Amino acid sequence: MKNFDVYELDIPSKKENLxxxxxxxxxxxxxxxxxxxxxxxxxxxxxxxxxxxxLSESALVIEFENGTSLGFSSDEERYSVIxxxxxxxxxxxxxxxxxxxxKDLFPIMANDKKYSTEFFASIINQTLVRYEIxxxxxxxxxxxxxxxxxRLHYLPREVGLLLIFSNKSQMxxxxxxTYEEGGNFSVGSFTVLEWSQVDKDIYPxxxxxxxxx
Numbered sequence: 584m585k586n587f588d589v590y591e592l593d594i595p596s597k598k599e600n601l602x603x604x605x606x607x608x609x610x611x612x613x614x615x616x617x618x619x620x621x622x623x624x625x626x627x628x629x630x631x632x633x634x635x636x637x638l639s640e641s642a643l644v645i646e647f648e649n650g651t652s653l654g655f656s657s658d659e660e661r662y663s664v665i666x667x668x669x670x671x672x673x674x675x676x677x678x679x680x681x682x683x684x685x686k687d688l689f690p691i692m693a694n695d696k697k698y699s700t701e702f703f704a705s706i707i708n709q710t711l712v713r714y715e716i717x718x719x720x721x722x723x724x725x726x727x728x729x730x731x732x733x734r735l736h737y738l739p740r741e742v743g744l745l746l747i748f749s750n751k752s753q754m755x756x757x758x759x760x761t762y763e764e765g766g767n768f769s770v771g772s773f774t775v776l777e778w779s780q781v782d783k784d785i786y787p788x789x790x791x792x793x794x795x796x
Contacts, residue, residue: 610706612692633697694707
């Protein structure tokens, strides 16, 4: 794997070497980025302040103890989560710049006592022990109307990356898994979730790609 390749955005199955490089590594911090200051979240979306880390409309960065930092977001054109290295083997992401230096983004720490939850805070200092790629299975019929599109058959559909930690926490980096009728829950297509937050209409169509399912 060429070092430059790790900085390119791609779906999780194309980034397995990068993901494996942070297995058995402790999480130093998780940073969610919003398009507006976190103080505006509740008024803007009519949701509780504590949901800002989970549902804000931009990327996530996870910093690991070995110095690697991974970025996560999603891509509607691929109907998938995407990932890349913000920092790898002591080198910051070249050319594109770092999320932390983007003046149009506003950070929220996972252990923020007001704008995050105890669940996300509890992952700090835990070790990533496993990951699973979650795909969306397109059924012949019965698909929830809000995500129906014939084009889904031809897309990667890696809608979730499940991260499992040493304290048994399971966090889902997800694309499009939080819809509720009327838009009362989902803010953007990219969300960072607990299992309880996954849209119950979509859940039956999800499956993990590995033997651990």
